[in-house]
Amino acid sequence: MKKLKLLLYLSLLLCAFSNARAADISQRIDSLMNALSQRGQFSGSILVAVGGKVIYRNGFGEADREAHIPFRPNTVSCIGSLAKQFTSMAIMLLAEQDKLQFDDPVTKYVPEINTFAEGITIRHLLTHTSGIPDVGDLGIDNPRLNNDLVIKTLQGYKANVAKMFMAPGLKYRYSNTGYMLLDVITERLSGQNRDDFMLQQVFHPLQMADTFVWVGKSSNPKNAALGYTPYGDLNRGVTGGVYSTVDDLFKWENALSTEKLVHKATLDIAYTPYPVKEGTSTYGFGWNITAKDGNQFIWHTGNTGTYRAFIGRMLPERIAVIMLTNKGISKRMEINEAIVNMIHKKPYEMPKISIAEHLDMLIKQEGIDKAIEKYQSYQTNDTKNYDFAESELNSLGYELMSKRKGKEAIRIFELNTIAYPTSSNAFDSLAEAYYNIGNKELAIKYYKKALELDPKNLSSLGMLKKLKP
Missing domain, CATH: 3.40.710.10 (DD-peptidase/beta-lactamase superfamily)
Incomplete structure (x- = not known):
C-alpha cells in the first residue's frame, strides 16, 4: 500500500512538473510570437503541441484589415x-x-x-x-x-x-x-x-x-x-x-x-x-x-x-x-x-527581417538610389538582422513590376544577379523586366544568360522562341 501511495505521489509530482514546464514553454513562445507580430513578421495563427497535447495556441494580426477582424486560431486560411x-x-x-x-x-x-x-x-x-x-x-x-x-x-x-x-x-x-x-x-x-x-x-x-x-x-x-x-x-x-x-x-x-x-x-x-x-x-x-x-x-x-x-x-x-x-x-x-x-532547452535566434520589405519602405520614402545605397551598406555591415536570400530581391522586383515601376524593378533584379551570379532564375527575372518595358535586345541577352546557367530553364527557352526574329 505504501508503495502504491509513493508511485501515485511521484506520478502527481511528475504531472505537476510537466504542467509547469509546458506553461513555461508556452510563455516563452508567446513572448517570441508577440515580438514577431510587433515587428510585422507574423500575421496568422499558430498551434504547438507536445506528446499529442496542445501547449500553445494563438492568433496575431488581422484576418481582414479593413474590417479589423482579428486572425484567431479558428480562422480559416488557405494551406497551399x-x-x-x-x-x-x-x-x-x-x-x-x-x-x-x-x-x-x-x-x-x-x-x-x-x-x-x-x-x-x-x-x-x-x-x-x-x-x-x-x-x-x-x-x-x-x-x-x-x-x-x-x-x-x-x-x-x-x-x-x-x-x-x-x-x-x-x-x-x-x-x-x-x-x-x-x-x-x-x-x-x-x-x-x-x-x-x-x-x-x-x-x-x-x-x-x-x-x-x-x-x-x-x-x-x-x-x-x-x-x-x-x-x-x-x-x-x-x-x-x-x-x-x-x-x-x-x-x-x-x-x-x-x-x-x-x-x-x-x-x-x-x-x-x-x-x-x-x-x-x-x-x-x-x-x-x-x-x-x-x-x-x-x-x-x-x-x-x-x-x-x-x-x-x-x-x-x-x-x-x-x-x-x-x-x-x-x-x-x-x-x-x-x-x-x-x-529542447537550447538557445534560439530571432528570425531575420525581410530585406525586401525594408527596401520597399526605403524606396517609397527616399527613392531607389538611396535604397540601393543602404542595401549595400546592410549587406556589408548587418547580415545578422536582415535576410538576403535570393528570393527576397526577386519578390521585390516582381512587386515593383506589378505596380508598373519597370525601371526600379530592373535595378532590383540587377542587384540580385550581382548577389547571385550563378542563378538562372535571377537572370530570367531580369530578362522579363526588360521584356516588360519593351527592351527586346536586353531581354534576349539575359534570357540567353539564364539558359547558359541552366540549359533546361523552360521559361527562358519559351521566351527566346517567342522573341526570335
Whole structure:
C-alpha cells in the first residue's frame, strides 16, 4: 500500500512538473510570437503541441484589415501545398484498397501522356522525381489552371521535345504538375471528384469540419482570412485550393500518429525520401523528411497567392508546430526552429527581417538610389538582422513590376544577379523586366544568360522562341 501511495505521489509530482514546464514553454513562445507580430513578421495563427497535447495556441494580426477582424486560431486560411499531404494520402488509401501500386507506370492510368512518360511511376510523382516540369516552367501557372489543362499541355510534348525533361528518378524537382496528375489518378480510380473523395475519406472521418476545397471562380470563401502582400496590399485575386484551420490540421497530425487512415507500414514508406541518382532529396510522399536533434523531422510549407502555411512534426517526441498566415513573406522554418529549440532547452535566434520589405519602405520614402545605397551598406555591415536570400530581391522586383515601376524593378533584379551570379532564375527575372518595358535586345541577352546557367530553364527557352526574329 505504501508503495502504491509513493508511485501515485511521484506520478502527481511528475504531472505537476510537466504542467509547469509546458506553461513555461508556452510563455516563452508567446513572448517570441508577440515580438514577431510587433515587428510585422507574423500575421496568422499558430498551434504547438507536445506528446499529442496542445501547449500553445494563438492568433496575431488581422484576418481582414479593413474590417479589423482579428486572425484567431479558428480562422480559416488557405494551406497551399500542405494539400500535397492529402493528395498523397488519397493515393495511399487507394493502394491499401488494392486499386494501385506505388510503382505502377503513370501511363496505366493517364495514357494520354504516353508519348513521353515512359518509365515514370506513381512513386516518382509522389516524390517529385518524375522529371516533369512545374506548371510555371510549362507556362500554365494561371488562375484557370485545372487537371484538363495539365493533361492537354503535356499531350503537346512529343518524345523529342520531352528530352528537355529530366529522366525519372534522376533528380528531385518540385512539380505541382506531378501532383495534379495524382489528382487525376485519384478521380479515375475512385470514380469520385477529388474534392468529394477528400471529404468522405479524410476530412469527415477526422471531424475536420472547417477544412474544405475551394474552387470559387469569382470570390474567396466567406469568413476566410484575406491575403496581403508583404508590402501591405490586399491580394484581390481569387485563391483556390484547400482551406483549413490550425485546429483542424492538429486533428490531421494526431491521426497520422495512429492507423485511423492507413497502416503504419504504409506511412513508413511515405516517410522515406526517394534515393535519387544525382544530388540529394529529402522528399517522401507529400512530406520532407530530415533529422533534427536525433529525431525524425517531417515537415512541409505551403505558399499560394499571399497565403503561407507550415506543419512540422518531430518524431517520436510528437512535437508539432502548425502555422497559417495571410502575409506573403513569413519566416515559418525559422519560427519552428526557435520553438523546437525552446522545447529542447537550447538557445534560439530571432528570425531575420525581410530585406525586401525594408527596401520597399526605403524606396517609397527616399527613392531607389538611396535604397540601393543602404542595401549595400546592410549587406556589408548587418547580415545578422536582415535576410538576403535570393528570393527576397526577386519578390521585390516582381512587386515593383506589378505596380508598373519597370525601371526600379530592373535595378532590383540587377542587384540580385550581382548577389547571385550563378542563378538562372535571377537572370530570367531580369530578362522579363526588360521584356516588360519593351527592351527586346536586353531581354534576349539575359534570357540567353539564364539558359547558359541552366540549359533546361523552360521559361527562358519559351521566351527566346517567342522573341526570335
